[in-house]
Amino acid sequence: MLSYFVSYLVMASTYSVAALALNLQWGFTGLMNFGIGTFYFVGAYASALLTTGASPDYVGGFGLPFIVGLIGAMAISGLLAYVLAYPALKLRGGFFAISMLAISETIRLIVKNEKWLTNGVWGIRGIPQPTRALLGANLAEWVYLGLAIAILIIVYRLTEIGIRSPWGRVLNAVREDEKMAEMSGKNSWRVRMQSFVFGSMVMGVAGALYAHYIGFISPSSFTPLMATFIVWLMILLGGTGSNKGVIVGAFVVWGVWIGSEFLIDFLPSGITSKAGFVRMLLMGILLDVILLIRPQGLFGREKVISKLGSGSEN
Amino acid sequence: MLKVENLDKSFGGIHAIRNCSLIVEEETITGLIGPNGAGKTTMFNLITGFHEPDSGQVFFKDEDITDLTPHEIFEKNLFRTFQITREIQEMTVLENLMLIPRNQTGENLWNSWFNRSLVSQQEDQFKEKALEVLEFLEMKDRKYDLAMNLPGGEKKLLDLGRMMMAEPEMVLLDEPGSGVPPSLQTKVNDYVREISREQGITFLVVEHDMHIIMDLCDPIIVLVDGQTLTKGSPDEIKNNQQVIEAYLGT
Numbered sequence: 001m002l003s004y005f006v007s008y009l010v011m012a013s014t015y016s017v018a019a020l021a022l023n024l025q026w027g028f029t030g031l032m033n034f035g036i037g038t039f040y041f042v043g044a045y046a047s048a049l050l051t052t053g054a055s056p057d058y059v060g061g062f063g064l065p066f067i068v069g070l071i072g073a074m075a076i077s078g079l080l081a082y083v084l085a086y087p088a089l090k091l092r093g094g095f096f097a098i099s100m101l102a103i104s105e106t107i108r109l110i111v112k113n114e115k116w117l118t119n120g121v122w123g124i125r126g127i128p129q130p131t132r133a134l135l136g137a138n139l140a141e142w143v144y145l146g147l148a149i150a151i152l153i154i155v156y157r158l159t160e161i162g163i164r165s166p167w168g169r170v171l172n173a174v175r176e177d178e179k180m181a182e183m184s185g186k187n188s189w190r191v192r193m194q195s196f197v198f199g200s201m202v203m204g205v206a207g208a209l210y211a212h213y214i215g216f217i218s219p220s221s222f223t224p225l226m227a228t229f230i231v232w233l234m235i236l237l238g239g240t241g242s243n244k245g246v247i248v249g250a251f252v253v254w255g256v257w258i259g260s261e262f263l264i265d266f267l268p269s270g271i272t273s274k275a276g277f278v279r280m281l282l283m284g285i286l287l288d289v290i291l292l293i294r295p296q297g298l299f300g301r302e303k304v305i306s307k308l309g310s311g312s313e314n
Numbered sequence: 315m316l317k318v319e320n321l322d323k324s325f326g327g328i329h330a331i332r333n334c335s336l337i338v339e340e341e342t343i344t345g346l347i348g349p350n351g352a353g354k355t356t357m358f359n360l361i362t363g364f365h366e367p368d369s370g371q372v373f374f375k376d377e378d379i380t381d382l383t384p385h386e387i388f389e390k391n392l393f394r395t396f397q398i399t400r401e402i403q404e405m406t407v408l409e410n411l412m413l414i415p416r417n418q419t420g421e422n423l424w425n426s427w428f429n430r431s432l433v434s435q436q437e438d439q440f441k442e443k444a445l446e447v448l449e450f451l452e453m454k455d456r457k458y459d460l461a462m463n464l465p466g467g468e469k470k471l472l473d474l475g476r477m478m479m480a481e482p483e484m485v486l487l488d489e490p491g492s493g494v495p496p497s498l499q500t501k502v503n504d505y506v507r508e509i510s511r512e513q514g515i516t517f518l519v520v521e522h523d524m525h526i527i528m529d530l531c532d533p534i535i536v537l538v539d540g541q542t543l544t545k546g547s548p549d550e551i552k553n554n555q556q557v558i559e560a561y562l563g564t
Contacts, residue, residue: 167422
């Protein structure tokens with residue numbers, strides 16, 4: 001039971017990292033990214049290919065340390081975001097969202113079909129978990145939990161500092177009225193690009209954390225539900241525009257998701273085989289309930305993002 | 315200072331600006347008047363990159379700025395205010411002002427993380443300047459109010475405050491008098507005159523209140539149906555038969 005709880009905390013922390021990244025892009029910049037899976041996916045594969053041992057089935061297998069995998073995941077996700085930003089950021093609102101969703105699915109299908117690159121549908125096994133060989137499985141789980149929480153704290157601090165700085169002030173202006181921000185001398189393209197790239201790098205880190213925890217990844221690990229929409233659900237529940245809120249949202253939604261596994265035992269025998277769909281239905285109902293009862297989420301948007309506007313004289 | 319040459323702009327079937335040319339001389343407070351629908355705000359939008367002209371050119375200090383984006387035009391020290399105020403609603407009055415200054419170190423994310431002392435130092439300077447502006451505008455007690463909660467007149471003042479923070483070389487003022495209390499309007503006019511005289515700032519002012527225009531501006535350009543009708547001193551404009559007819563619609 002304890003190891004189940006540790007597993008819950010690791011995965012919830014991993015999703016919290018992705019949710020903070022999405023909150024930066026959507027909550028503070030207004031970029032409706034429906035392609036979180038792209039960067040989550042790319043980060044996971046980048047780190048896996050850099051850190052696993054050599055294999056005759058696919059490229060990579062460099063056997064590099066975990067930290068190199070993490071940096072590689074950030075770098076490749078960031079680079080991909082930078083390239084995608086040129087066409088995608090010309091779009092706004094729903095058009096941007098749909099384009100990101102399409103890109104995400106395209107990349108998932110490329111990975112699925114290019115066996116020489118990623119081992120296709122067979123995925124990549126044996127992704128090393130730091131300290132597992134040294135400390136054994138049980139202790140390594142705790143170490144990994146500490147690592148995941150440490151990364152979550154670092155990402156939280158970096159995003160909090162960013163949004164409460166003049167940079168965050170510009171993000172806020174661009175989110176609310178892009179033309180007005182331009183008229184105030186702010187290069188809205190540049191800040192949207194920075195937010196998109198930084199957020200995507202963080203999503204890549206979340207993907208790497210997932211890959212090294214589970215130890216196996218394949219294209220089916222990154223369905224739109226598990227890589228994109230569940231993260232949206234987390235920030236909607238917690239409160240778009242509140243970093244604390246989205247972390248709470250991630251822990252609650254992930255708890256509901258894994259808790260729903262136990263429901264299978266209570267389902268009538270005729271629909272047990274469809275339990276996966278019932279769980280998805282449950283998430284859909286949760287989304288409806290949030291939107292109907294508390295559309296601003298549990299915490300709601302923080303009205304004031306600059307420390308200068310908080311009433312303090314600092 | 316500002317030269318508009320053969321500017322043309324249509325919106326669907328509406329020909330808003332028709333091959334229009336005008337010149338604003340340096341260090342003047344030039345008025346731009348005309349009946350409703352004459353194209354005054356459209357002209358402002360075209361000059362500041364808010365809309366793209368169909369044809370024609372805009373020169374600022376002899377530099378072609380026709381194809382520049384609004385933020386690039388701002389960087390050239392050309393600032394505008396809006397007829398219908400556009401503030402960042404979910405930010406405080408103070409933050410709306412502190413958004414404006416150029417070259418903010420903290421607008422670089424890296425500096426926000428790793429050069430915090432420099433960013434804080436600069437923030438203090440901008441805050442001090444913003445508080446001075448609010449003091450002048452008699453809005454100091456509003457500094458932590460969200461801009462969305464300000465009444466119309468104070469939103470207009472906030473717009474002027476943004477101008478004061480920008481320290482531009484030229485300002486396009488779109489109806490600075492609307493919604494502003496008369497006592498403060500006199501103060502604003504005096505301020506515009508003062509900074510024009512002392513700092514050499516050039517103004518192009520659109521205003522429906524003829525008292526303000528006649529009191530503040532010289533020369534005055536009259537725009538009718540998207541074209542320049544005439545240009546002259548307040549007295550010349552007041553007595554120009556074509557202008558009177560354009561306003562009366564005869």
